[in-house]
Amino acid sequence: MWLLYVSCAWVAGVFLGSKVSLPLFALSFGLIPFALIPLLPSSRKTLIAAGLCLLALFGGGLRFVSSLPPVTEHSLCFYNDTGIAEIRGTLAEEPDIRDGYCLLTLSATDITMNGERIALSGNALVRVPRYPAYRYGDVLRVTGEPETPPQLEDFDYRSYLARQGIHSIIYYPRVELLDRGQGLKPLQWIYSLRKQLSASLARALPEPQASLAQGILLGLRGNIPDSLYQAFSRTGTAHLLAISGLHLSIVLAMFLSFGVMVFGRRRGIYIWIAGAAIWFYALLAGMGPPVIRAATMGSLFLIAEYLGRQRSAIIALAFAAAVMVGIQPHLLWSVSFQLSFSAMAGLVLLFPHFQAWGRKGVAAIFRDREALVTAGTGITGVFAASLAAILAVWPLVAYNFGIVSLVTLPATLLSLPALPFIIVTSALVGFVGLFALLAAQILGWLAWLFLSYLVFLVQLFDALPHSSLEIATVSTWHIWGYYAVLAGLVAFLNRRTRLADFSSRLTSGMKKVAQGISKPRLGSSTKWLVLPLLITAVLVWFAVLTMPDDKLHVSFLDVGQGDAILIQTPTGQNILIDGGPDPQDISLELSQKLPFWDRTIDLVVCTQSHADHITGLVEVLRRYNVRQVLDPGLPCDSSICQEWLSLIEDKGIERNIARAGQKIDLGGGITIEILNPPPELFQGTSCDIDNNGVVLKLTWNKVSFLFAADIRQEAEFELIMQRADLRSTVLKVPHHGSMTSTTWQFLAAVDPDIAVISAGVDNPFGHPSPEVVERLVDRLGEHNVYRTDEDGAIEFTTDGERLWVVAHS
Numbered sequence: 131m132w133l134l135y136v137s138c139a140w141v142a143g144v145f146l147g148s149k150v151s152l153p154l155f156a157l158s159f160g161l162i163p164f165a166l167i168p169l170l171p172s173s174r175k176t177l178i179a180a181g182l183c184l185l186a187l188f189g190g191g192l193r194f195v196s197s198l199p200p201v202t203e204h205s206l207c208f209y210n211d212t213g214i215a216e217i218r219g220t221l222a223e224e225p226d227i228r229d230g231y232c233l234l235t236l237s238a239t240d241i242t243m244n245g246e247r248i249a250l251s252g253n254a255l256v257r258v259p260r261y262p263a264y265r266y267g268d269v270l271r272v273t274g275e276p277e278t279p280p281q282l283e284d285f286d287y288r289s290y291l292a293r294q295g296i297h298s299i300i301y302y303p304r305v306e307l308l309d310r311g312q313g314l315k316p317l318q319w320i321y322s323l324r325k326q327l328s329a330s331l332a333r334a335l336p337e338p339q340a341s342l343a344q345g346i347l348l349g350l351r352g353n354i355p356d357s358l359y360q361a362f363s364r365t366g367t368a369h370l371l372a373i374s375g376l377h378l379s380i381v382l383a384m385f386l387s388f389g390v391m392v393f394g395r396r397r398g399i400y401i402w403i404a405g406a407a408i409w410f411y412a413l414l415a416g417m418g419p420p421v422i423r424a425a426t427m428g429s430l431f432l433i434a435e436y437l438g439r440q441r442s443a444i445i446a447l448a449f450a451a452a453v454m455v456g457i458q459p460h461l462l463w464s465v466s467f468q469l470s471f472s473a474m475a476g477l478v479l480l481f482p483h484f485q486a487w488g489r490k491g492v493a494a495i496f497r498d499r500e501a502l503v504t505a506g507t508g509i510t511g512v513f514a515a516s517l518a519a520i521l522a523v524w525p526l527v528a529y530n531f532g533i534v535s536l537v538t539l540p541a542t543l544l545s546l547p548a549l550p551f552i553i554v555t556s557a558l559v560g561f562v563g564l565f566a567l568l569a570a571q572i573l574g575w576l577a578w579l580f581l582s583y584l585v586f587l588v589q590l591f592d593a594l595p596h597s598s599l600e601i602a603t604v605s606t607w608h609i610w611g612y613y614a615v616l617a618g619l620v621a622f623l624n625r626r627t628r629l630a631d632f633s634s635r636l637t638s639g640m641k642k643v644a645q646g647i648s649k650p651r652l653g654s655s656t657k658w659l660v661l662p663l664l665i666t667a668v669l670v671w672f673a674v675l676t677m678p679d680d681k682l683h684v685s686f687l688d689v690g691q692g693d694a695i696l697i698q699t700p701t702g703q704n705i706l707i708d709g710g711p712d713p714q715d716i717s718l719e720l721s722q723k724l725p726f727w728d729r730t731i732d733l734v735v736c737t738q739s740h741a742d743h744i745t746g747l748v749e750v751l752r753r754y755n756v757r758q759v760l761d762p763g764l765p766c767d768s769s770i771c772q773e774w775l776s777l778i779e780d781k782g783i784e785r786n787i788a789r790a791g792q793k794i795d796l797g798g799g800i801t802i803e804i805l806n807p808p809p810e811l812f813q814g815t816s817c818d819i820d821n822n823g824v825v826l827k828l829t830w831n832k833v834s835f836l837f838a839a840d841i842r843q844e845a846e847f848e849l850i851m852q853r854a855d856l857r858s859t860v861l862k863v864p865h866h867g868s869m870t871s872t873t874w875q876f877l878a879a880v881d882p883d884i885a886v887i888s889a890g891v892d893n894p895f896g897h898p899s900p901e902v903v904e905r906l907v908d909r910l911g912e913h914n915v916y917r918t919d920e921d922g923a924i925e926f927t928t929d930g931e932r933l934w935v936v937a938h939s
Contacts, residue, residue, distance in 0.1 A: 132179045134445045137452035141165040143190020144459045152191040160185035161394070170515045186452075194459040199252075204236045206252025207297035210278045216242040217272045217300075220434040222253065224321045224416065227352050232359045235296065237270060254298040255279075255291060257321040258305055260713075261748070261769040264323045267313025274303025279852040288781050306761075317417070324348050324416055330563025332753045333729065334574035336721035337714075343556040345371040346549070349415035353714060358585065361592040363531065366524070366538025367545055369469075370584075375664065378424045378470075382408055382431070382477070383515030384550050390511075401436045414557070423454060427474040434478075444478045447471070465530050468524050476522025477515060479620045484514035509547075513903050516542050525612045528601055535598045536562060541591040545927040548587075551580040560561040568753075571729055571765040575669050578726050676725035676936050682800060682830050683928050686916075687719040688864065691890030691897070692742035695837060695862065696723050696829065699796050705836055707735040707826065709746025716746030717753065719923060729754055730742075735788075736761040737839035739771045751777040762786035762807050762822050764898045790854075799930065800830045800915060805854045806845055820865065821845040827858060831930030836880055838864035838871075846876040856880045859933060860926060863906070867898020867917075877909060883934070885910055886924055887917045 146152070152525040163181035201208050209215055210380075219238040234256040240249050254276055276298040279288040291297070302833065311318065311479040328350055329344045341353035350370055351359070360366040385407040412425040416798070451471050454461055461467045480511055483803055488510030496522025520538055526856035528534045535541070555577035563570030591597055629824060678699045688692040689710025696719075698703040709716045731754045736744055739761075750756065759778055778785050794802040806825035815821045825838030836858035842847075842865065849856060863872040866889045883904045889897040898917065906915045916924045923938035928934070 134448050135179060135291060136182050136186045137445075137448040140452045141184040141455055141462065143187040144194045144455050144462055145190075146187065147191030147459075148462075151195060152188060154192065155183060156188040156191070156869075162186055181588075189457070193456060197459045203248065203373050204250045205297075206241065206250055206254060206276065209241060209243065210276050210298055212276075212468045213243070214273065214275050217254065217274075218242075218308070219254070219270060219272070221264060221266050221268045221270065221702040222313075223418075225264050227260060229262060229712055230701060232258050232264070234264060234270075235294075236300075252298065252299055253294075253296045254301045255296050256305075257302060259302070259769065260745075261773045263309075263311070263773075264305075265325075266308070267275075267311050268307060269309035269312050269562070270310055270714075271306040272300060274300040274302045276300050280654065284862070289463070290745055293464050300777075320413060320417055324414065325351070326564055327414070327560035329752065330560045330567075330570055331841075332571040333567060334559050334563055335581070337438070337717040337728050338585060338721070339578050339726075341575060341714075341853075342581050342585065343373075344554065346929030347414060347556045347560065349418075349421065349850065351620060353717075355714060355718060357925045358588070361588050363533060363873070364535060364598040365586055365591045366520070366527070366535030367540045367541050368597070368935040369519075369523075370542075370545060370549065372486055377427050378408055378411070378473075379626075381411060381549075381553070382391045383430050383481070383511055384546075385598070387509075387511035390548075398436050403491075405432050406719050409595070410760055411553075423467060424470040424474075426450060427470060431474060431478055435659075444475065447474055447478060455506050462543070465526070469528075472522045472526055473519040474522075476518040480518035480521060481721075483623050484517055485511055488514050513543055513546065516546060521616070525609045529606075529609055531750055533598055533600055536589045537594060541588065545584055545794050546551040546589055548583050552577065552584065552698050555580060566694075570775065571727075573726060579665060579669060579672075584728075603606070609793055625728050660761075672729055673725065676727075681721075681929050682833075683925060683927050684828065684835055685719075685723055685925045686886050686888055686918060687716070687723075688721060688918045689746060689888075691866070691893040691895070692746070692868075693737070693839070693888050694719065694746060696720065699798070699800055700795055702728075703732045703796060704730065705733045705802075706731050706747075706750060708737055708751050708839075711742040711745050713746055713749035714939065717749060720750070720754075721925075723925075731756050732758065733794075734759045735824055736774070736824065737825075737837075738762060739764060739766040739768065739774075739818060740840070741768070741770055743840075744774055748773050748777060749841075751781065751783070756781070757781055758784045758786060760788050760824065763826055764811070764819065765823055790852075798830075799826070802831070803827045803855070805849060805856070806839070806841060808848065808852075812844060815840055815844045816870065825849070827855065831927060832859075833928040833930055833933050834858040835860045835862070836882070837924070840865040840871075842870040843873055843876075844875055846871065850879050851876060860884045860886065863898070865896070865897075866893075867902045868895070869899040869901060870903045872905065876907060877905065882910065884914045884916070884933075887915070887919075889917060889919045891919045893919070 160181055163177040163184065169494050170177060197777055199205060199207070206217070217236070218240050219236040219443065222237040223235040224746065226235075236254045236256050238250060238252050238254060238856045239532055241245055246796040250372075254272075256272060256274075258264075275798075279291045279299045280296070281288050291299070328344050328348055331347070332340045334340075335343060338355050338358050341351075341355070342358070343355050344350040345601065356372065359368070359371070362371060382404055383405040385593075386400055389403040393399040393403075396409075403582050408428050410424050412421045415421045415849055427447055427450060430450055436881055451467075452466070514655055522543060524534065533674060555573065558578050559570050559573045638733070678698065678700060683696075683698040684698060685696045685698075685708070687696060690712055692710035692712075693708040694710040695707040696698055697703075697707070699705075731750065734747060734750060734756050736747055736759065751759075753772070766853075777783075787808075788804050789807060794804075796802065801825070804824065805827055807822040812818050812821040820840040820842050821844050823841050823844075823845075825841060826835070826837045828835040834857075836856060838861065847865070856879045858880055859882060860881050861877075862886050867887040887898045887903075901917065916935070916937060918924065924936040925938065926933060927936075
């Protein structure tokens with residue numbers, strides 16, 4: 131036990147060092163107990179343990195002081211807030227890709243200021259646009275101003291970055307790529323594998339199922355929609371998305387239970403399976419420091435289980451924590467470290483008791499049904515591990531995130547049955563997608579089913595009234611008090627072994643019910659077909675219910691400040707006009723409109739190259755099987771436009787240049803006519819890119835739609851002068867309702883019955899213009915003017931004679 135005391139003293143010393151600056155001679159106090167040994171020989175062991183603990187205590191305090199980075203001219207943070215500098219360095223981690231930007235961790239090697247080049251060290255967090263794409267090991271020259279990380283009102287951002295060794299931040303500098311592949315080769319291989327697996331999942335699954343699979347399998351949570359992530363947080367199930375100690379403890383329990391069910395406890399095969407599983411899982415998660423720490427702690431638990439010394443696991447866990455804190459003292463304040471340690475401690479201390487109660491309860495209920503006892507024991511093992519981990523971490527969650535979920539336990543327990551299926555099917559989809567995309571998409575139907583169950587369950591619990599409580603302040607005294615009570619409970623349970631019979635007495639009244647369950651008469655070869663047949667039936671019904679009908683659907687998608695229009699024909703063709711400014715938004719909107727099994731878009735139209743039209747289309751090219759693209763063919767040099775052209779070339783997609791007079795026959799009497807740009811492109815106008823945008827007219831018998839892109843007054847007047855057939859039932863108002871467009875002459879020529887304005891809520895451009903809205907209302911009436919910023923996605927359905935409209939606000 132002395133190792134446990136010394137480890138705790140070391141960690142306490144690190145905390146003490148963060149509060150008090152200790153002199154070097156403080157170590158001498160640790161020698162006092164050793165000096166007392168000759169005087170008190172009968173207390174020799176106690177004095178030795180006390181001396182070691184004091185040495186560890188003061189040594190930990192000195193270790194924290196020594197870990198503070200010296201601020202000299204050879205430190206990057208020395209140049210914070212001093213002006214523009216040219217910094218050269220290497221990307222130390224895989225880029226953290228967010229919705230509209232990307233975060234790079236740059237390990238600096240030198241800085242140039244006022245023409246002087248100085249060698250230095252230090253990490254900087256660099257925020258750059260999402261494109262062009264960078265990767266781990268890239269050597270960059272960054273020109274910008276390093277700044278001290280800000281101190282936010284509700285979050286200690288500066289300390290958060292400091293714990294990761296980052297003391298500088300640079301916003302949107304000029305970046306020049308100098309070289310690639312300069313990182314560690316094993317890490318390059320791991321990051322490359324994760325990137326490919328993530329892309330396979332994105333191509334095979336719709337949203338939000340794809341981002342959820344990326345989070346659970348790979349630990350990539352950046353693409354999970356904010357609304358869904360908040361639902362996971364409020365229901366206390368966010369640990370299912372974070373590869374941490376809590377997450378790995380659940381995975382560990384699943385594989386332990388599976389191994390015991392299949393191989394039994396002989397020869398420890400189940401332990402080797404669980405160990406291999408968590409380290410393979412850690413590999414898929416990128417082998418980041420939090421993942422390695424969690425996997426290491428889990429391995430210590432398995433070693434203790436293998437040696438039959440489960441009670442020694444807490445000593446090994448404490449020693450491992452002390453070593454980790456010694457290597458990186460700031461780790462003590464890391465939330466992921468705290469959650470990992472607490473979850474594993476719960477697994478060591480509480481799990482055996484919960485598991486024993488569960489086994490006795492299952493045995494009491496299903497006494498003479500061996501198959502049911504085996505299955506029930508495995509299930510209760512997973513539930514026991516989840517309960518142990520949840521009880522161990524929830525005060526830390528409340529303290530760090532200010533929220534306590536009242537539905538954590540039921541939500542987690544009902545989610546757990548789907549988790550192994552999600553992990554296995556997502557892994558199959560990811561790996562098979564590296565070689566056979568079609569096979570991966572078929573396997574993706576299985577993964578979609580289990581992921582959809584998880585999404586439905588979390589959203590169901592989140593919708594319950596008072597499912598969570600927001601806590602303004604949770605003091606450290608509350609946390610220590612909770613853990614003191616929990617420690618007392620553990621001590622009590624360890625002394626009262628007879629308490630394990632409690633579950634048997636509790637379930638004695640259920641025996642008669644269990645005995646009334648008739649034994650299954652299915653043969654051993656056929657009973658296992660029940661679950662596959664049930665899954666197949668569910669998937670078939672979902673597929674049937676989402677088959678195309680005999681109508682034309684035109685949906686104006688809610689993608690924020692941008693354009694995105696989806697056309698679905700009666701024959702099942704999918705046509706997408708523009709993709710909006712946000713990759714996540716367009717992915718979600720398409721997933722809601724397209725069947726889960728449909729990953730093909732027959733035609734993508736990019737009306738012009740501005741970011742609010744083309745950014746989402748880049749993600750569409752990555753995720754979907756796009757057969758053709760149509761764009762105005764204008765030269766462009768933006769990074770996002772270059773990415774668009776590069777993907778078209780790499781994927782071998784047929785590209786056509788749009789010009790007025792072209793016509794596309796969609797079959798069944800449905801046609802698309804291209805009205806703009808003209809054969810001789812506009813030049814010298816207020817905005818040539820806008821005026822040369824692709825204007826389309828979709829017609830089916832008596833119903834027609836005019837998609838006017840972002841054209842301005844010059845293009846509107848030219849269309850009128852050329853006597854283009856503008857008259858349409860529905861007008862997509864050009865340029866988001868800007869004052870530059872929708873003149874009364876153009877409106878008279880189109881003579882629409884309905885107008886749709888695509889704009890973002892509270893956008894910085896003030897779109898739509900009040901004057902344009904008034905003009906439309908005066909002509910069409912208030913109820914015939916729709917806006918995506920107020921009405922959400924707007925779907926029109928027609929049979930060529932009649933028109934129906936639904937706003938999904």
